[in-house]
Amino acid sequence: MKTLKVLESLTTQLLDIQRINSAASVLSWDQETYMPAGGGMARAEQIATLQGLAHQKLISPEMERLLRESVDLETGIPLDRDGELWDESSQSLLREVWRDFTRAQKLPSSFVIRLSRESSLAQQVWTEAKEENAFSKFLPNLKTILELKREETQYLGFEDSPYDALLDVYEPGSTIAGLRPLFGSLKERLVPLLRRVQNSSVRIDDGILFHAYDTARQLEFGRLILIAMGYDFERGRLDLSAHPFTTSFHPTDVRVTTRVHEHDLPSCLFSCIHEGGHGLYDQGLDPRYYGTPLGDSVSLGIHESQSRMWENCVGRSRAFWRFFYPILQQTFHHQLRAVDLESFYAAINRVKPSYIRVEADELTYNLHIMLRVEIEQELIEGRAKPEELPALWNQKMESYLGITPPTDAEGVLQDVHWSFGAFGYFPTYTLGNLYAVQFYDQARQEIPHLEEEIAAGQLMILRRWLEQKIHRWGRMYTPERLAQRVTGTSISPEPFLHYLERKYGELYQLRD
Known part of the structure; x- marks a missing residue:
């Protein structure tokens, strides 16, 4: 007692x-x-x-x-x-x-x-x-x-780099030395894959995504998707902000935001799905443990895995759009009536190095993260000065992605993280991508006909699986232990790389 x-x-x-x-x-x-x-x-x-x-x-x-x-x-x-x-x-x-x-x-x-x-x-x-x-x-x-x-x-x-002290806040137990080989193995396969895609004879036109789309209807469609995912609007709300985010005050009050641009359909659409993944995690925490670590998410890498899984593994899949594309066509009949499902699927998955991280395709996204992590580490360790950032940023963008942002708003100023002191946050985005594919692969093994369910618009079956396997446990287990419990293996780049190589190999008709 x-x-x-x-x-x-x-x-x-x-x-x-x-x-x-x-x-x-x-x-x-x-x-x-x-x-x-x-x-x-x-x-x-x-x-x-x-x-x-x-x-x-x-x-x-x-x-x-x-x-x-x-x-x-x-x-x-x-x-x-x-x-x-x-x-x-x-x-x-x-x-x-x-x-x-x-x-x-x-x-x-x-x-x-x-x-x-x-x-x-x-x-x-x-x-x-x-x-x-x-x-x-x-x-x-x-x-x-x-x-x-x-x-x-x-x-x-800290023992090695001062950056480790900040990284540990967001991903407990992680160090830059431990992440370096993981990032290195990703870069080793991602850069050649990007070159193969760029050298492919297949040309995907995504121009249809950037016609004029009524902003109110975009928000209405985003709300529809959130409801289908299981996001409870009795315990949440959708608002606008300069940088999309999710915040939680209690499992009964979890709020997401998005941004909407008339000539950029993917921006609002995928930020709604992404933030919805975060929102489901927070709504799925056990309210009995509110206030204690067991009522809190285990790490930002695991949290990001939920948003990236919904955004990419689900939201950019053919199965998802077999159900939702006819609704989107009806919502934007004038713009999409002549665009078939395969053309739309190819457009939302087009590989195109971009200036903006949150709008990057799945193949180039982690390259955005790597350059940010390098810059953060250099800043914290004193090897770079803040006034050098615009030039340093553009130099690394050219090195990693072959493009140079025309403005600082599209370059070094695009992310909110450094303004609120979130140094050490960025590595969790790549960890989230890796966890996302491993978790989704496991869900496909355990849920019979998962993709058929998604193609029928039945997304709650995945939401319930995630709640039982991940959300409800809070910080009961460390990130590593949780991944072991759910998938039987530790975090690895292999499932993620296999997923990308399979997906883009088909889209761009790449030969082994």
Whole structure:
């Protein structure tokens, strides 16, 4: 009974912290969607105050006392409670709370407040700088954020690269040394495959995707797809933002955003599907564990696997469009009435090096990630300066993709991540791609006739499988252990590379 009492007290503390963080998240969501432009300074202070309070409660003497009664504070290993054994879920909860506590304890509350304030301000300046194509406007804020993130690595500590201290926040246990061979093996196969596609005699025309499409109807269609995926609008909503994102305050309140352009049908369509994948994960978390690590997603790599699976494995498949393309044709009859399914399928899967990461095809997407990871590491390690970023970015774009962005808005300013201090986030996108294919391959093995179900518009069968296999477990298992439980294997580039080679080999009639 002693173990139960400790867990109840710990959960009470964690709930208070989560409610403060959720309130801060509501303010951040509003900042990105409906807040008037003049509210930026006050909003930054409000968010910083709440995050400072949450941090202070997490590292409070009471939290330390409860943890000291439960785990070895040096190792995080649960203590024997007079013969009482912790069950698996309790052990997982204690392990993850200890991880959060020990990390937070290394950071002064004054630093947490300052980082939050500066990040909130930088996000607003980034939005303006991108709209005005003015990197110089964002540069002072970027310098401040970078200095703070370097300071953070010193607080957290690291063995090899300071970048590891930041990467571990988003993908626990990952290091740049561990990811390097994974990224290297991807690049070794992706670049030759890209060249083969570019040298193919097959030419795919995707011009139909960039005719004029009514924006309200685009949003209506995106909403229809989200409902079919199982996204619950009684517990969520769809709004517009400069950069699509998903935010969750509770499994009963999970919100997604998209962006819509009249002359770019894929932008709204696939961001709805992508963010819907994130939204399903958050709506699928067990509300009984809200506030504790068991009610939180395990890592951003696993989270990204859900969005990339829905966006690519499902949303860019023939099976998906056998059902939904006639509806899209009816929605945009004038534009699509003469375009058959095969032509549309080829158009949405055309390989074409692009300036914008979120609009990249599946083959070139990871090359976008690799150049960002290289730049981030150079910035954090002091081998590159913020003022050099536009030139460095364009140089790497030319090296990886053979193109040079005509503007900074389409280049170094395109991603929001650095404005809110998310250095170390980008590697999780590639990890998500790898996990996505492994999970989807497993789903196909376990769900009879999955693709026939998808072709009939029955997407809930996949949504339920994901909820049972992944969503409901929260942080019960580490990312590596979760992947082992679901697929029986560790993360590997092979299933993903095989998927791409098969898909584009057929589309572009490549010979082995």
